[in-house]
Amino acid sequence: xxxxxxxxxxxxxxxxxxxxxxxxxxxxxxxxxxxxxxxxxxxxxxxxxxxxxxxxxxxxxxxxxxxxxxxxxxxxxxxxxxxxxxxxxxxxxxxxxxxxxxxxxxxxxxxxxxxxxxxxxxxxxxxxxxxxxxxxxxxxxxxxxxxxxxxxxxxxxxxxxxxxxxxxxxxxxxxxxxxxxxxxxxxxxxxxxxxxxxxxxxxxxxxxxxxxxxxxxxxxxxxxxxxxxxxxxxxxxxxxxxxxxxxxxxxxxxxxxxxxxxxxxxxxxxxxxxxxxxxxxxxxxxxxxxxxxxxxxxxxxxxxxxxxxxxxxxxxxxxxxxxxxxxxxxxxxxxxxxxxxxxxxxxxxxxxxxxxxxxxxxxxxxxxxxxxx
Amino acid sequence: xxxxxxxxxxxxxxxxxxxxxxxxxxxxxxxxxxxxxxxxxxxxxxxxxxxxxxxxxxxxxxxxxxxxxxxxxxxxxxxxxxxxxxxxxxxxxxxxxxxxxxxxxxxxxxxxxxxxxxxxxxxxxxxxxxxxxxxxxxxxxxxxxxxxxxxxxxxxxxxxxxxxxxxxxxxxxxxxxxxxxxxxxxxxxxxxxxxxxxxxxxxxxxxxxxxxxxxxxxxxxxxxxxxxxxxxxxxxxxxxxxxxxxxxxxxxxxxxxxxxxxxxxxxxxxxxxxxxxxxxxxxxxxxxxxxxxxxxxxxxxxxxxxxxxxxxxxxxxxxxxxxxxxxxxxxxxxxxxxxxxxxxxxxxxxxxxxxxxxxxxxxxxxxxxxxxxxxxxxxxxxxxxxxxxxxxxxxxxxxxxxxxxxxxxxxx
Numbered sequence: 020x021x022x023x024x025x026x027x028x029x030x031x032x033x034x035x036x037x038x039x040x041x042x043x044x045x046x047x048x049x050x051x052x053x054x055x056x057x058x059x060x061x062x063x064x065x066x067x068x069x070x071x072x073x074x075x076x077x078x079x080x081x082x083x084x085x086x087x088x089x090x091x092x093x094x095x096x097x098x099x100x101x102x103x104x105x106x107x108x109x110x111x112x113x114x115x116x117x118x119x120x121x122x123x124x125x126x127x128x129x130x131x132x133x134x135x136x137x138x139x140x141x142x143x144x145x146x147x148x149x150x151x152x153x154x155x156x157x158x159x160x161x162x163x164x165x166x167x168x169x170x171x172x173x174x175x176x177x178x179x180x181x182x183x184x185x186x187x188x189x190x191x192x193x194x195x196x197x198x199x200x201x202x203x204x205x206x207x208x209x210x211x212x213x214x215x216x217x218x219x220x221x222x223x224x225x226x227x228x229x230x231x232x233x234x235x236x237x238x239x240x241x242x243x244x245x246x247x248x249x250x251x252x253x254x255x256x257x258x259x260x261x262x263x264x265x266x267x268x269x270x271x272x273x274x275x276x277x278x279x280x281x282x283x284x285x286x287x288x289x290x291x292x293x294x295x296x297x298x299x300x301x302x303x304x305x306x307x308x309x310x311x312x313x314x315x316x317x318x319x320x321x322x323x324x325x326x327x328x329x330x331x332x333x334x335x336x337x338x339x340x341x342x343x344x345x346x347x348x349x350x351x352x353x354x355x356x357x358x359x360x361x362x363x364x365x366x367x368x369x370x371x372x373x374x375x376x377x378x379x380x381x382x383x384x385x386x387x388x389x390x391x392x
Numbered sequence: 393x394x395x396x397x398x399x400x401x402x403x404x405x406x407x408x409x410x411x412x413x414x415x416x417x418x419x420x421x422x423x424x425x426x427x428x429x430x431x432x433x434x435x436x437x438x439x440x441x442x443x444x445x446x447x448x449x450x451x452x453x454x455x456x457x458x459x460x461x462x463x464x465x466x467x468x469x470x471x472x473x474x475x476x477x478x479x480x481x482x483x484x485x486x487x488x489x490x491x492x493x494x495x496x497x498x499x500x501x502x503x504x505x506x507x508x509x510x511x512x513x514x515x516x517x518x519x520x521x522x523x524x525x526x527x528x529x530x531x532x533x534x535x536x537x538x539x540x541x542x543x544x545x546x547x548x549x550x551x552x553x554x555x556x557x558x559x560x561x562x563x564x565x566x567x568x569x570x571x572x573x574x575x576x577x578x579x580x581x582x583x584x585x586x587x588x589x590x591x592x593x594x595x596x597x598x599x600x601x602x603x604x605x606x607x608x609x610x611x612x613x614x615x616x617x618x619x620x621x622x623x624x625x626x627x628x629x630x631x632x633x634x635x636x637x638x639x640x641x642x643x644x645x646x647x648x649x650x651x652x653x654x655x656x657x658x659x660x661x662x663x664x665x666x667x668x669x670x671x672x673x674x675x676x677x678x679x680x681x682x683x684x685x686x687x688x689x690x691x692x693x694x695x696x697x698x699x700x701x702x703x704x705x706x707x708x709x710x711x712x713x714x715x716x717x718x719x720x721x722x723x724x725x726x727x728x729x730x731x732x733x734x735x736x737x738x739x740x741x742x743x744x745x746x747x748x749x750x751x752x753x754x755x756x757x758x759x760x761x762x763x764x765x766x767x768x769x770x771x772x773x774x775x776x777x778x779x780x781x782x783x784x785x786x787x788x789x790x791x792x793x794x795x796x797x798x799x800x801x802x803x804x
Contacts, residue, residue, distance in 0.1 A: 083755060084753075084755050084756055085752060085755070086743055086745075086751060086752065086754075086755075088482065088745050088748070088751075089748070089752055093752075113544075115541065115542050117518050118517050118518045118519065118748040118749045118752070119748055119752060121518075121542055121544075121749065122720065122748065122749065122752035122753045123752075124544055125544060125719045125720035125721065125753055125756075126720065126752075126753060126756060128544070128545075128719070128721075129720060129721055129756060130756070138542075138544045138545070140541045140542055140544070140551070142539050142541065142554070143514050143518065143521060143537070143539045143541075144537050144539045147558075147561065149554055149557040149558055149561065150539060150554070152554070152557075153541075153550060153551075153553070153554035156550035156553070156554070157550065159550075160548065160550065312522065313518055313521075315521055315525070315537055315539075318525045318528045318529050318535065319529070343482065344482050346482075346483060346484070346518065346519055346522065346748065347518065347522055349479070349480040349482065349483055350479070350483060350487075350519075350522030350523070350525075350526065351522070352478060352479075352480070353477055353478030353479060354526070354529060356478060370480075
């Protein structure tokens with residue numbers, strides 16, 4: 020029996036998975052954009068949070084609303100919603116992220132009937148007391164918005180349970196990353212990708228049940244001796260929804276040991292303090308987790324974080340996987356690269372569009388980079 | 393010397409000379425700040441300039457500089473330089489040209505004066521946040537970020553509290569950067585002048601409701617510079633008074649911006665700075681006047697929230713609820729109001745590759761305006777500075793087809 024079977028099924032077809040999961044659990048599914056959506060509150064409201072990534076459909080309904088210079092994530096999410104592929108959602112939550120997700124929120128609200136719609140307008144900066152107080156205010160409003168839309172009451176007790184659950188999930192995902200870091204060629208990059216992505220789709224009560232045996236299975240994987248030769252690579256960027264890239268890197272002689280993705284470590288880093296006011300504790304974790312470039316927390320923090328990670332994980336090189344038309348990441352790339360250069364860590368940039376270029380071309384680029392490092 | 397065309401001379405706005413004089417003096421002032429001991433702050437176009445004026449700090453606008461770079465057709469060169477520095481060609485062309493210009497002191501005025509501080513207000517986009525981070529690293533000077541939460545469907549109390557608190561932080565930042573106390577009485581006065589200036593700018597734009605319109609959006613793109621740059625100063629008020637008087641004279645004399653105005657159009661988004669003359673002539677040749685636009689009116693769009701007797705308190709709402717920081721549906725309502733106010737026959741939208749908050753959502757605004765007012769619309773694919781994103785031939789064909797449609801509708 021494949022210990023990752025359920026993870027794979029959820030990732031292969033999130034809509035079908037969530038439809039059947041919610042039919043069984045009786046929970047309402049609430050879609051989220053971006054890793055800053057305060058999922059703990061959705062869970063505490065008795066709902067099932069699902070992160071939306073968008074699929075690339077054949078029809079181009081989103082083209083009636085979005086220009087060609089909009090990123091594939093925003094386009095894909097809108098496409099799914101307009102095509103009715105997101106009709107399993109009872110609601111959708113937009114945390115303020117970037118200029119494009121900000122407009123996606125408007126376009127969804129104006130064009131997608133059915134699901135309720137909440138904007139949780141988080142601050143764009145996280146480095147001041149006023150911003151943190153405002154963040155907490157936004158969570159308070161989000162709590163009452165959810166209560167109204169879902170016709171429930173979110174008690175402090177249910178928030179504490181959510182905190183406990185999310186802490187456990189995040190610890191397990193961190194453990195998964197450590198396992199891979201220790202045995203990077205024994206654990207395939209795409210399996211890690213599958214687990215982490217599924218962790219944003221699976222019913223979280225189910226996730227805490229299926230994660231431990233999956234981790235156990237990976238722990239039992241024999242240490243791979245080829246690991247001595249394979250070159251350790253760290254991935255950086257926004258999100259990567261092309262798991263085949265991991266295989267290309269592995270087949271080109273590299274192993275992915277860590278990442279700085281919002282669908283990776285940025286998304287699950289940070290433990291929430293279980294004591295004290297639960298909402299304030301949740302707010303604190305969002306303010307302090309590794310920062311996304313769409314948010315401000317100093318002018319050098321991201322570079323320092325990336326260089327520290329690369330050194331700590333003994334990465335020979337960094338591969339930037341950037342989504343085309345993602346402005347916040349594109350703005351940070353030159354200074355991040357410069358910081359890596361300064362630390363003697365080589366890097367390469369790969370810009371991802373909706374469709375990846377021909378496989379041969381991709382393999383050649385990764386091979387060239389891995390030969391160089 | 394060639395004989396001047398009296399018909400053309402009649403249409404020229406005389407205030408232009410004064411405007412050039414003011415802007416030249418301003419740039420000289422800014423560029424010699426180091427010698428005169430004045431501090432220079434770089435600030436975003438939507439940022440609160442009044443506290444700077446109250447502190448005698450010279451505000452400098454990289455976006456205004458970007459417009460100058462675009463208008464002088466130096467955008468491609470500077471954008472290409474930024475791309476060589478690693479910045480994607482998909483990024484905002486104002487940001488790209490400013491970032492590279494800072495390193496080479498190029499552009500039409502030999503670069504901007506070095507900033508002593510940077511003031512970034514997020515009300516226009518998330519791009520400025522990243523752009524100002526880049527410049528803060530490059531110049532090594534302090535950066536203040538005024539975070540104005542996006543108002544999708546409203547302006548909440550917690551938003552007001554947050555922005556209001558940041559205004560205090562802003563003032564403390566200025567005191568520290570300038571090394572002297574903030575003069576709150578002076579701010580009251582600057583605030584009054586700012587609101588007065590915005591009212592006059594609105595009054596100037598309002599004259600275009602007259603038939604024929606005495607000024608066009610292309611004129612407004614030019615005369616805008618003062619309300620952006622020198623808001624809160626007496627000379628801005630004096631200038632717009634003069635311009636308003638000239639517009640009223642033109643109305644009395646029946647002088648329109650466009651000879652034989654037959655069609656009245658609205659413009660949406662930033663100008664295509666490197667083709668303003670070309671576009672203006674194209675539309676004028678077809679008897680169309682761009683009577684108003686969503687861009688230049690943004691600098692007086694917050695008047696409804698302003699309180700001149702309590703300027704500091706009203707700033708939070710004024711600076712948060714600006715045109716680009718609101719939902720697509722509210723933007724569409726404002727465009728519809730403008731269609732009515734200026735009796736527009738059509739809407740021309742610039743789909744601006746550089747500006748996602750302005751452009752994403754335009755298709756919906758286009759549809760909403762069509763549904764509510766049934767007027768023809770035209771979408772032009774371009775960029776404000778980067779000429780590589782503009783194709784003249786296809787644009788010309790689309791303008792011609794659009795004008796043909798307007799003509800048929802008018803005839804019917």
